[in-house]
Amino acid sequence: MRLFYRLLVLIVMLLGVCLAVILYYVANPKLPTWTPAQQVHYLEQWSATDRQTYYFTPQGTQVKGLRYDWFNALELPFSQQRFAAPEYLARFGFLVDPGQKATSNNPGNLPVGFARHQNPGSPDQFLDITCAACHTGELRFNGQAIRIDGGSAQHVLPSSVPTLRGGSFGQALVASLTSTYYNPWKFERFARNVLGQDYDTRHQQLRKDFKTSLDTFLKVAWNDTHRGLYPTEEGPGRTDAFGRIANASFGDAISPANYRVANAPVDYPQLWDxxxxxxxxxxxxxxxxxxxxxxxxxxxxxxxxxxDSNGQPLKGDSRYPSSVRVRDLHQIEETLQRLKPPAWPEDLLGAIDKPLAAKGRALFAENCAACHVPRVTQEGERWVQHLHMLPVDVIGTDPTAANNIASHRFDLTALQWDPAELAQMDVKLHPEPEEPLDLSQLSVAKGLAYVTAFVENRAYREAKVTAAEKPQLDGFGLPIGVREKVAYKARPLAGVWATAPFLHNGSVPSIYQLLSPQDERATTFYKGTFDYDPRHLGYRTEAFTNAFLFDTRMTGNHNSGHEFRAGERGNGVIGRLLQPEERWALLEYLKVLGGPMEAQLP
Structure with a gap:
């Protein structure tokens, strides 16, 4: 009996040690080091004023109730270092300038895309992560940084699912929030920092409000983990956007039966044009x-x-209150209309070989233009590019994202929508359904279209948007159009040199590999660096400390399709084999495509 007791104690102690190790690594993520660039170079994509508007205009996000001053006062779990210190947030891949200082529109001295907002009638300022956080890129070469406004971010933002490797901003943030609440010395420092002279009168309320926000974070982390909702790790520069929005909007907010496995992370697309x-x-x-x-x-x-507070579905004009800021969203959208594609900076990345680029122009016309040069028409006040949509069985790239969006179904009957009312809303389904909508089997695209229509109507009323203003805020008077094609778009390629990695899921690290047969592409490669390869047009892929290993053999990560190789066309083979010298010529042309240097080619 004594031996059994000792064995039991030993087992408990080993389990305790294992748990302590796990908790340590969860709370102390393995992050790449960060070295500030010698200088950040801004290309002539727009004005400095437009850039600041884009970087720090709030859009109404609240990051689970996290206040702006709370975020700035958080400490790391095992030290008193600020979590929000620029040099620490930069290790997750967020963008900061060397030696940057706080400004009036960035008082917390935070990275690009970290803004703040107040809701009407509330004194609280919430942390507001905007589209600029995910759609601003940066390239590093010879110690210099080249900012790509509207480009693809390479941060590790969304996941709060704990892993021993860590590396995710979401996981690290939850660890800091948890340690702050449960460590009395940390919370004391935190509260005095946040409250100042109001410490005595507001200390208890702060602790209560903080716990409410923390509980929300922990609930999401537990839910995502034990349900296994995100089995394909997103890593730098990716998120399963539709999957996460659907799980938040239909699972968290309506019914757990609506949770779906989101295993199709996609890159953040570039925004110019x-x-x-x-x-x-x-x-x-x-x-x-x-x-x-x-x-x-x-x-x-x-x-x-x-x-409502009694769990009954909101109806009529009560649908649906949100923190969305439609006038700010419109300002960001209008600002982005002035954003130009990035032009290749010869002084930083090397001179263009113009004769070689001219050869590449002919090869582009032969092999690429049919898909990537869309038909253009004038519709009202804008020129419209009609993009080619390529079915997945033609383009051959990983089908998981397109399949999930087209096939996942959600039960929204709890919202008690009236089909007759839906038919009167500013939502246009393509093609128009022949049968009434089945609200128990609604796709993510259709479900979100009607949700956003309700949210938009309510937000417009609260922002006092007039009937005359509405078409402009909508965007060119467009309806909320919805399509569900099992296909991916072929976008124009101006500035494509600055948008690595490639394909919708970021599974191909460089344009040179994208122009090569699949068996010449890397099966695994390392991500998480900004170091640029101006020869192959992509980020460098060598191993480095705490790099993220991208494995193209996993679901959602396949690097198949968009192949130029010998053999029969179809099933992902879209063109003939390109010889290495032809690939180099195409790369040289893609450096200037859509930019001022294209007109200088012989």
Whole structure:
């Protein structure tokens, strides 16, 4: 009996040690080191004023109730270092300038895309992570940084699912919040920092409000973990946007039965010229700019209530209160219309070989233009680019994202929508359904279209948007159009040199590999660096400390398709084999495509 007791004690002690090790690594993520660039170079994409408007205009996200001053006062779990210190947040891949200082529109001295807002009638300022956080890129070469406004971010933002490796901003933030609440010395320092002279009168209320926000974070982390909702790790520069929005809007907010496995992370697409596209999103499923932006804000954390305090579905004009800021979203959208594609900086990345680029221009016309040069028409006040949509069985790239968006179904009957009312809303389904909508089997695209329509109507009323203003805020008077194609769009390629990695899921690290047969592409490669390879046009892929290993053999990560190789066309083979010298010529041309140097080619 004594031996059994000792064995039991030993087992408990070993389990305790294992748990302590796990907790340590969860709370102390393995992050890459960060070295500030010698200088950040801004290309002539727009004005400095437009850049600041884009970087720090709030859109109404609330990051689970986290206040702006709380975020700035948080400490790391095992030290008194500020969590929000620029040099620490930069290790997650967020963008900061060397030696940056606080400004009036960035008083917390935070990275690009970290803004703040107040809701009407509330004194609290909430942390507001905007579209600029995910759609601003940076390249490093020879110690210099080149900012790509509207480009693809390479941060590790969304996941709060704990792993021993860590590396995710979400996981690290939850660890700091938890340690702050449960460590009395940390909370004392935190409270005095946040409250100042109001410490005595507001200390208890702060602790209560903080716990409410922390509980929300922990609930999401537990839910995502034990349900296994995100089995394909997103890593730097990716998120399963539709999957996360659907799980938040239909699972968290309506019913756990609506949770779906989201195993199709996609890259953050570049934003220049997007306002001219007839349809947006990787699968070409969305049309109206305002609805698209509201959906993005909801996905990042804007509040949304479907039910009243008694759990009854909201109806009529009570639908649906949110924290979305439609006038700010419109300002961001209008600002982005002035954003130009980045032009290749010869002084930083090397001179263009113009004769070689001219050869590449002919090869582009032969091999690429049919898909990547869309038809253009004038529609009202804008020129519209009609993008080619390529079915997955033609383009051959990983089908998981397109399949999930087209096939996942959600039960929204709890919202008690009236089909007759839905038919009168500013939502246009393509093609128009022949049968009444089945609200128990609604796709993510259709479900979000009607949710955003309700949210938009309520937000417009609260922002006092007039009937005359509405078409402009909607975006060119467009309806909330919805399509569900099992396909991916082929976008124009101006500035494509600055948008690594490639394909919708970021599974190909460079354009040179993208122009090569699949068996010449890397099966695994390392991500998380900004170091640029100006020869192959992509980020460098060598191993480095705490790099993220991207494995193209996992579901959602496949690097198949878009192949130029010998053999029969189809099933992902879209063109003939390109010889290495032809690939180099194409790369040289893609450096100047759509930019001022293209006109200088012989």
């Amino acid at each position: 997007m306002w001219t596209f007839d349809w947006v999103q990787w699968n070409g499923s969305a049309q109206q700019p305002m609805a698209r932006n509201i959906g993005e804000a909801l996905g990042v954390g804007a509040t949304l209530n479907f039910f």
